[in-house]
Amino acid sequence: MLSSISRLAFASTLALTAALLPTAGVAQQAPLSAQESDPRVMGWMQGFPPPADKIITQPDSVYFSFPRLRWSVCHLREFLPTEEISRGTGAPVPLPYLSPSAFADERATIDALTFTPIGGSAPMTWEQSLYANYTDGILVLHKGKVVYERYFGCLDEGGKHAAMSMTKSVTGLLAQILVAEGKLDETRRVRDIIPEIGNSAFASATIRQVMDMTTGVKYSENYSDPNADIWLYSKAASPLPKPEDYTGPDGYWEYLQQVAPEGRHGDAFHYKTINSDMLGWIISRVTGKSVTELASERLWQRMGAEQDAYQTVDGKGVPFAGGGISAGLRDLGRLGLLMLNKGEINGERLFPAAVSERIAKGGDPAKFSGFPTIPGGSYTSQWWVFHNKHGAYAARGVHGQTIYVDPTAEMVLVRFASFPTAQNGRIDPTSLPAYQALAEYLMAKD
Amino acid sequence: MLSSISRLAFASTLALTAALLPTAGVAQQAPLSAQESDPRVMGWMQGFPPPADKIITQPDSVYFSFPRLRWSVCHLREFLPTEEISRGTGAPVPLPYLSPSAFADERATIDALTFTPIGGSAPMTWEQSLYANYTDGILVLHKGKVVYERYFGCLDEGGKHAAMSMTKSVTGLLAQILVAEGKLDETRRVRDIIPEIGNSAFASATIRQVMDMTTGVKYSENYSDPNADIWLYSKAASPLPKPEDYTGPDGYWEYLQQVAPEGRHGDAFHYKTINSDMLGWIISRVTGKSVTELASERLWQRMGAEQDAYQTVDGKGVPFAGGGISAGLRDLGRLGLLMLNKGEINGERLFPAAVSERIAKGGDPAKFSGFPTIPGGSYTSQWWVFHNKHGAYAARGVHGQTIYVDPTAEMVLVRFASFPTAQNGRIDPTSLPAYQALAEYLMAKD
Incomplete structure (x- = not known):
């Protein structure tokens, strides 16, 4: 890893928002367990100063590798320049909770729920799954009330956690809102909105193809290849001044201007982060606002949020629309409620019902493959269906982040986690069946 | 400036929290006026992307030079890693205001107040002084009510602004609270609390000498001298990984361990930022909390703050106790009210009355010199008396920051500004007499 330090230094943890890769069959040494790797147990950053071997510093190959990442997911702003997603200055609207005694009863019941992991044979309890997935925080809302909430590791109710690629779903939601309001025509080509996209492969893609990641663009995230596009993107995205001999793109948007084609637009879903940053640029061009400003105005300031969120930025102040957000657990619960309740929260309408409906309807499953834990699924407007x-x-991010919306059970589940590897394909087997079991339990109570 | 780019890159704008230098007699070309240099007029960072010559980027020799600094003072987190000073997740307690019509009347009256600048002969109006001082935000509380509030340039009521060296006064207030509560003995030597301070000149200083900046420590901020201590401090403080050939101190605290003596402890006040960082370390050692945590727990979470604040950090996550805070204007108004009302706000006591009393009493004016605009003044617990x-x-920071507390007039005034140069000695002549005139006006109304 040492040889990549200079290359990675101060990159926007971009490399680490890696694709939601399918479960790989690579044998690995068992990492520390959730309990063993709890940052409080590890002793990271405790003391003034902490012992030398307990200090977590740059570069991201250090601070964002397991087990250190279990601390860093709650502290990204301490490593990187960020922009605020402001909640404004008014009073938050507290989420409704079950009564304390009902809440305690419900927690005990939910913790004991059992399910069978994908590909497994032995049942597992809900509580076991929290540790299996290195959960940092989990919140469940049923019919608008919090019925379950627990914190672990680096997180507490006043803390913020990296949302990783759930950021894409915020970007996609903003875009879908603009589409529903008639401010963004999803049938237009990128070049019609951003003429300076030039000869980039994105130029001829439609907005909808960008939103659904069905563009034909070259972008490899093969970490073992020193010429992989991810490294160039990381360099472009670094907020540091570029080295004097650097001649590559500076910032997310310059990178997007030189993307080569690969395949045909519209043919298939390929999970490539650059689509989300392309969408962020489109949103900003159409609205005259940064994605942080827009997320603040349209969501955080109006949903009763109790914390500001923040988003990492490149060297030109452009927020990382593909992975840069950190936020409070409950505030992502509010975002999930907004989706479930089709744009309404606290008796106020924030966006047209068509927004949630369009996302819930999904994309074309025929174009979707490569994710064994999501058979028959699709990806649309930067959400997984x-x-x-x-x-x-759901919104999903590497290392186990999710906002999971179950309209039938009227359930919203938000989970922050710091699973040792970036592969959600390894996390889904003990997550998705657990969510389904919980949904069925909650429905059975009604 | 170009030769200093690599040296300055990603320093914690430390060089730019320069001493509050006395008015120098150097003739300079007149800079752009406040109106001409308004960031909205200059067009900084407008557009997606902004025109190339309107993008503000690293290093700090670029982003923190006038006129760009007029934008950057509201956006430091977009350049630097930071830690949050959390307000918690509850509801803010709004500041009381005059009625809208009384407020409008009062504003018109105050804007028309006149005073004579120090060393001047012609009178100036209050409103003229706001532009003369490149004011970004100003708030005046009289008897606990907001009677005047205006925003300019980069700032609005939901924004945050660099507090610069007013940060020292937050650090000093926290220390004074610990002293009043018996948790910090101001007569002890630094080495008794931080044994690993080693042979540093700080070792034999008392806590009170550190609080009052009467230590005998070598620290030069002569920017034209490439070997000045400020450059080494900047390198130590940079949050970036150190170059491979770097052998100097890493972080604020390692720097403090190698400070050489200069003069005798206790003899005289010398405004040197390293005292504030020494004090921050002492506070953290005594409390087991970072200064950001402590400022959150003791102040921001309890004073009804409406915004989180934040503080820049070094490469090891240590907050810059000498200059790193950015905060909302009204929240610093709450801090001023706490000082004026001797530890009480919103009917709650946050710290003993002795804290404000000790600070208001001041230090030894006989040890204070070199500040022509503050004749007979003193500096104690990191506050100017x-x-x-x-x-x-007052709390004071370069480029015109102040929290000015007038106990006789029961007035608290907070000003954020972005004066072209770092010298408060140039700003005081059109500020301090204006504050006095306003205080007298408000008293005369009673």
Whole structure:
């Protein structure tokens, strides 16, 4: 890893928002367990100063590698320049909770729920799954009330956690809102909105193709290849001044201007982060606002949020629309409620019902493959759609982040986690069936 | 400036929290006026992307030079890693205001107030002084009510602004609270609390000497001298990984361990930022909390703050106790009210009355010199005390930042500014007499 330090230094943890890769069959040494790797147990950054071997510093190959990442997911702003997503200066609107005694009863019941992991044979309890997934925080809302909430590791109710690629779903939601309001025509080509996209492969893609990641663009995230596009993107995205001999793109948007084609637009879903940053640029061009400003104005300032969120930026102040947000657990719960309740929260309408409906409907499953834990699924407007019997859909980010919306069970689940590897394909087997079991339990109570 | 780019890159704008230098007699070309240099007029960072010559980027020799600094003072987190000073997740307590019509009347009256600048002969109006001082935000509280509030340039009521060396006064306030509560003995030597301070000149200083900056420590901020201590401090403080050939101190605290003596402890006040960082370390050692945590727990979470604040950090996550805070204007108004009302706000006591009393009493004016605009003044617990007929005292930061507390007039004034140069000695002549005139006006109304 040492040889990549200079290359990675102060990159926007971009490399680390890696694709949601399918489960790989690579044998690995068992990492420390969730309990063993708890940052409080590890002793990271405790003391003034902490012992030398307990200090977590740059570069990201250090601070964002397991087990250190279990501390860093709650502290990204301490490593990187960021922009605020402001909640404004008014009073938050507290989420409704079950009564304390009902809450305690419900927690005990939920913790004891059992399910069978994908590909497994032995049942697992809900509580076991929290540790299996290195959960840092989990919140469950049923019919608008918090029925379950727990914190672990680096997180507490006043803390913020990296949302990783759930950021894409915020970007996609903003875009879908603009589409529903008639401010963004999804049938237009990128070059019609951003003429300076030039000869980039993005130029001829439609907005909808960008939103659904069905563009034909070259972008490899093969970390073992020193010429992989991810490294160039990381260099472009670094907020540091470029080295004097650097001649590559400076910032997310210059990178997007030189993307080569690969395949045909519209043919298939390929999970490539650059689509999300392309969408962020489109949103900003159309609205005259940064994605942080827009997320603040349209969501955080109006949903009763109790914390500001923030988003990492490149060297020109452009927020990382593909992975840069950190936020409070409950505030992402509010975002999930907004999706479930089709744009309404606290008796106020924030966006047209068509927004949630369009996302819940999903994309074309025929164009979707490569994710064994999401058979028959699709990806649309930067959200993952399961096309299961409950019509569930989700925001997802590496290392186990999710906002899971189950319209049938009227359930919203938010989980922050710091799973040792970036592969959600390894996390889904003990997550998705657990969510389904919980949804069925909650429905059975009604 | 170009030769200093690599040296300055990603320093914690440390060089730019320069001493509050006395007015120098150097003739300079007149800079752009406040109106001409308004960031909205200049067009900084407008557009997606902004025109190339309107993008503000690293290093700090670029982003923190006038006129760009007029934008950057509201956006430091977009350049630097930071830690949050959390307000918690509850509801803010709004500041009381005059009625809208009384407020409008009062504003018109105050804007028309006149005073004579120090060393001047012609009178100036209050409103003229706001532009003369490149004011970004100004808030005046009289008897606990907001009677005047205006925003300019980069700032609005939801924004945050660099507090610069007013940060020292937050650090000093926290220390004074610990002293009043018996948790920090100001007569002890630094080495008794931080044994690993080793042979540093700080080792034999008392805590009170550190609090009052009467230590005998070598620290030069001569920017034209490439070997000046400020450059080494900047390198130590940079949050970036150190170059491979770097052998100097890493972080604020390692720097403090190698400070050489200069003069005798206790003899005289010398405004040297390293005292504030020494004090921050002492506070953290004594409390087991970072200064950001402590400022959150003791102040921001309890004073009804409406915004989180934040503080820049070094490469090891240590907050810059000498200059790193950015905060909302009204929240610093709450801090000023706490000082004026001797530890009480919103009917709650946050710290003993002795804290404000000790600070208001001041240090030894006989040890204070070199600040022509503060004749007979003193510096104690990191606050400036004027020893004037109103018993006023202040937090002060370069480029025109102040929290000015006038106990006689029951007035608190907070000003954020982005004056072209770092010298408060140039700003005081059109500020301090204006504050006095306003205080007298408000008293005369009673």
